[in-house]
Amino acid sequence: MVDPVIPLHANLVPGRYGADGDTAVQIGTRRISSLWQIAGWSDFEHAAQPLLVACGLAGPGQYDETQQGPDVTAWRIAPDKILLEGPPDLTDFASDSLVVLDLSHARTVITLNGAEARTLLSQVVSVDVSAATLPVGSFIQTGLHGVGVLLQARSQNGIEIFVPTTWAQTILDILCQNAMPLGYEIMSPQTIHAAT
């Protein structure tokens, strides 16, 4: 399979932008190793169980809690739908009761890090993204500029935004514009690679 591209790399020009002072937010991206969506019907949990066990996951998980397996991260995004990052090819698990779909090329991750990462995010989404309602290890699906996104709290000051790849540039532009009054830094691709 062709490696997923990171469409934002050409547009992420490393440097320091916006207001002077301490850098409030670092904006970057990271590579998605693989991203699969599994979906089903009323017997979804039963149908998905062998796949989840193979991925080292205890079960389908909660609607707001990121689930971590040995090499797989999972988000239960609907009653009969789960996103999985990191697993190998899952097509062998497809059946009449379980649909597997490779979304590796369909999503891009935008990373926000820094003391004002949540402040920046709160300017562009209508949900509360404070640490009280989006604690580390949790996720939320919402709209950003009318685009459905998944927000994941990786740390107190670290948020990942899973964006449809076709909207990644637009969302990046909006984040950068809103970050100007805060002061932000674009991380170099080398730094990003080293971090992932």
Add this chain to the structure above:
Amino acid sequence: MIRIDCPICGLRTETEFTYGADATVTRPAMDETATQPWVDYVFNRDNPRGWHLEYWHHVQGCRQWLVLERNTLTHEVGSCRLAREVDHEAS
């Protein structure tokens, strides 16, 4: 701003949702041969004042279809349930 308590995602603003349809409409039996019930089903809708059941889609969230109780006069929002569960109860 209308806020809707999605059973999956929790309380969210209306902007995350799109209105779908009148949730009180019932499809005629498939062996119905009279024209009027089908015309009513496809085209004719009441315009109620007060509490009403509506289909809404949480398009920027869990992508689930919901049955929302909404007051068309005051915009108050009542119960919100997964359409799949409501349909199962009805059948």
